[in-house]
Amino acid sequence: xxxxxxxxxxxxxxxxxxxxxxxxxxxxxxxxxxxxxxxxxxxxxxxxxxxxxxxxxxxxxxxxxxxxxxxxxxxxxxxxxxxxxxxxxxxxxxxxxxxxxxxxxxxxxxxxxxxxxxxxxxxxxxxxxxxxxxxxxxxxxxxxxxxxxxxxxxxxxxxxxxxxxxxxxxxxxxxxxxxxxxxxxxxxxxxxxxxxxxxxxxxxxxxxxxxxxxxxxxxxxxxxxxxxxxxxxxxxxxxxxxxxxxxxxxxxxxxxxxxxxxxxxxxxxxxxxxxxxxxxxxxxxxxxxxxxxxxxxxxxxxxxxxxxxxxxxxxxxxxxxxxxxxxxxxxxxxxxxxxxxxxxxxxxxxxxxxxxxxxxxxxxxxxxxxxxxxxxxxxxx
Amino acid sequence: xxxxxxxxxxxxxxxxxxxxxxxxxxxxxxxxxxxxxxxxxxxxxxxxxxxxxxxxxxxxxxxxxxxxxxxxxxxxxxxxxxxxxxxxxxxxxxxxxxxxxxxxxxxxxxxxxxxxxxxxxxxxxxxxxxxxxxxxxxxxxxxxxxxxxxxxxxxxxxxxxxxxxxxxxxxxxxxxxxxxxxxxxxxxxxxxxxxxxxxxxxxxxxxxxxxxxxxxxxxxxxxxxxxxxxxxxxxxxxxxxxxxxxxxxxxxxxxxxxxxxxxxxxxxxxxxx
Ligand SMILES: Nc1ncnc2c1ncn2[C@@H]1O[C@H](COP(=O)(O)OP(=O)(O)OP(=O)(O)O)[C@@H](O)[C@H]1O
Ligand SMILES: [Mg+2]
Numbered sequence: 001x002x003x004x005x006x007x008x009x010x011x012x013x014x015x016x017x018x019x020x021x022x023x024x025x026x027x028x029x030x031x032x033x034x035x036x037x038x039x040x041x042x043x044x045x046x047x048x049x050x051x052x053x054x055x056x057x058x059x060x061x062x063x064x065x066x067x068x069x070x071x072x073x074x075x076x077x078x079x080x081x082x083x084x085x086x087x088x089x090x091x092x093x094x095x096x097x098x099x100x101x102x103x104x105x106x107x108x109x110x111x112x113x114x115x116x117x118x119x120x121x122x123x124x125x126x127x128x129x130x131x132x133x134x135x136x137x138x139x140x141x142x143x144x145x146x147x148x149x150x151x152x153x154x155x156x157x158x159x160x161x162x163x164x165x166x167x168x169x170x171x172x173x174x175x176x177x178x179x180x181x182x183x184x185x186x187x188x189x190x191x192x193x194x195x196x197x198x199x200x201x202x203x204x205x206x207x208x209x210x211x212x213x214x215x216x217x218x219x220x221x222x223x224x225x226x227x228x229x230x231x232x233x234x235x236x237x238x239x240x241x242x243x244x245x246x247x248x249x250x251x252x253x254x255x256x257x258x259x260x261x262x263x264x265x266x267x268x269x270x271x272x273x274x275x276x277x278x279x280x281x282x283x284x285x286x287x288x289x290x291x292x293x294x295x296x297x298x299x300x301x302x303x304x305x306x307x308x309x310x311x312x313x314x315x316x317x318x319x320x321x322x323x324x325x326x327x328x329x330x331x332x333x334x335x336x337x338x339x340x341x342x343x344x345x346x347x348x349x350x351x352x353x354x355x356x357x358x359x360x361x362x363x364x365x366x367x368x369x370x371x372x373x374x375x376x377x378x379x380x381x
Numbered sequence: 382x383x384x385x386x387x388x389x390x391x392x393x394x395x396x397x398x399x400x401x402x403x404x405x406x407x408x409x410x411x412x413x414x415x416x417x418x419x420x421x422x423x424x425x426x427x428x429x430x431x432x433x434x435x436x437x438x439x440x441x442x443x444x445x446x447x448x449x450x451x452x453x454x455x456x457x458x459x460x461x462x463x464x465x466x467x468x469x470x471x472x473x474x475x476x477x478x479x480x481x482x483x484x485x486x487x488x489x490x491x492x493x494x495x496x497x498x499x500x501x502x503x504x505x506x507x508x509x510x511x512x513x514x515x516x517x518x519x520x521x522x523x524x525x526x527x528x529x530x531x532x533x534x535x536x537x538x539x540x541x542x543x544x545x546x547x548x549x550x551x552x553x554x555x556x557x558x559x560x561x562x563x564x565x566x567x568x569x570x571x572x573x574x575x576x577x578x579x580x581x582x583x584x585x586x587x588x589x590x591x592x593x594x595x596x597x598x599x600x601x602x603x604x605x606x607x608x609x610x611x612x613x614x615x616x617x618x619x620x621x622x623x624x625x626x627x628x629x630x631x632x633x634x635x636x637x638x639x640x641x642x643x644x645x646x647x648x649x650x651x652x653x654x
Contacts, residue, residue: 093545
């Protein structure tokens with residue numbers, strides 16, 4: 001399937017589809033144990049130069065640990081981490097061409113904003129005039145020119161976050177690691193900053209590795225996303241692929257919301273399959289690796305399920321009848337929970353394109369759900 | 382506004398408490414300005430005993446010894462105590478850590494007589510002549526653990542990611558320590574130094590055990606004179622000592638207060654974020 005992120009389409013950038021492209025960062029069967037507990041478990045991952053790569057996963061799944069190993073604060077228990085072909089084992093943090101923006105910002109409390117940003121440049125022995133110029137440029141970039149002489153405790157959370165960003169970018173590292181960079185921001189500022197980060201990455205031509213547990217954020221910014229669970233990679237793909245063609249029930253369920261129907265494969269032709277579940281026959285054009293006779297799951301997103309009070313033209317397949325069980329009005333969309341006659345509850349999202357529908361479905365109404373053969377995917381895992 | 386806390390009972394108990402603590406000191410200060418030679422009879426205001434102090438070579442010598450001992454021992458104790466605190470908070474997995482931390486903090490609860498006596502035995506055993514050097518060494522030993530406690534409690538709340546950030550930006554561990562760690566924990570180190578200085582200044586027991594001829598400290602001198610009877614001169618020198626110690630305590634608490642205010646502001650700012 002050729003699903004690409006908007007970001008990579010815009011840039012015409014997809015080295016992961018190019019067999020000749022050389023991986024820039026390579027986690028090679030990395031395991032990190034704390035005592036007996038494996039925070040990262042036999043994980044392999046390749047990231048390309050200038051890529052905007054996101055690590056997405058629930059709290060405690062090992063995202064920060066992965067970044068910390070790349071930055072050099074933790075050594076892998078086993079496995080290798082390669083950066084531009086060089087094995088990083090034993091290289092101390094201060095010799096790695098990698099900079100990190102910390103989850104807690106970690107601004108130096110006794111230094112002004114200016115000094116904080118200049119700190120890394122000073123370590124490189126850059127001439128004072130160049131440092132001043134670079135600091136000024138960074139301050140402009142994060143729009144904090146007036147705050148140069150303030151100490152971190154005199155700044156708001158959002159301003160501190162910008163200082164942390166400026167400080168980590170100031171050295172123009174080959175790779176920038178961002179651990180929950182926008183965690184402390186409100187929704188609006190967060191969305192603004194997401195685009196700023198994307199521009200920044202583009203302008204400076206850096207490789208970004210961003211940790212987040214906000215899927216919208218990952219979807220918006222990243223060229224590719226890795227979904228992690230309990231220290232293992234579940235899937236690596238572009239945002240639309242992750243959403244439209246999840247590789248497993250875990251990923252389908254983790255990203256966005258999903259309806260899962262269980263059933264048995266009753267027919268399997270090239271490019272098509274028929275699945276029979278309780279009270280519902282599914283015809284699909286995305287059979288995946290379904291095999292005749294196997295029990296599989298069919299995953300379909302709520303916005304791809306149509307809802308109506310009368311039966312669709314062909315009610316034999318991809319349609320079922322039920323009763324409106326619950327309604328959640330969210331402004332732009334309304335989510336209906338329909339209890340099918342089989343007992344399963346199905347979510348359907350309806351866009352509120354008109355201010356009020358003529359014939360609104362309401363609690364207890366009988367209703368039909370229906371969907372297209374290419375709307376969902378078959379999952380065998 | 383909550384004024385309920387100030388019932389009559391509370392006022393009475395606070396007043397009594399303070400009176401109990403400070404009345405003797407106040408009396409001493411007042412009598413240091415007494416014109417009469419008789420300590421218990423008020424003979425009018427005079428500063429003659431302060432002038433007399435300057436003529437009392439014995440007291441002046443003792444004061445000079447004490448000051449030197451206090452300065453040197455406080456400084457060395459601060460360095461050693463800070464290192465001990467760092468070792469205890471940073472290298473949490475070295476062998477015998479529990480034993481080491483126990484040993485660092487034991488002198489806090491050890492009776493001074495025992496500390497003094499054991500140090501005396503040590504100095505005799507290794508054939509070190511008792512004098513200023515031995516008093517200083519003794520003071521370093523016992524002040525060090527107070528410094529370690531103060532600095533350690535600061536280090537426990539120190540955000541290690543500051544150091545990681547510095548190293549991430551290219552600073553070596555040594556550079557990181559001097560550019561980041563030390564400035565951030567400096568207030569605690571200063572408090573520790575003040576504490577060590579005052580402890581050394583007013584120590585009598587340990588000094589009595591470990592000092593020798595020619596190295597009489599001020600507390601020892603005062604104590605030996607008092608046994609011959611309290612003189613207004615003693616009151617005067619004590620008043621000066623009180624002034625020095627009080628200044629030290631006030632500065633230390635101001636430093637702490639500033640740090641407190643700073644932390645509060647940080648938290649408020651973080652809360653707003
Ligand atoms: N120094 C450590 N010692 C022991 N366990 C640790 C240590 N650091 C992390 N862990 C454990 O490893 C697991 C992964 O931690 P990590 O910080 O990588 O999670 P995360 O994915 O970044 O989570 P979050 O989204 O909450 O930041 C957690 O279960 C955590 O308890
Ligand atoms: Mg984390």
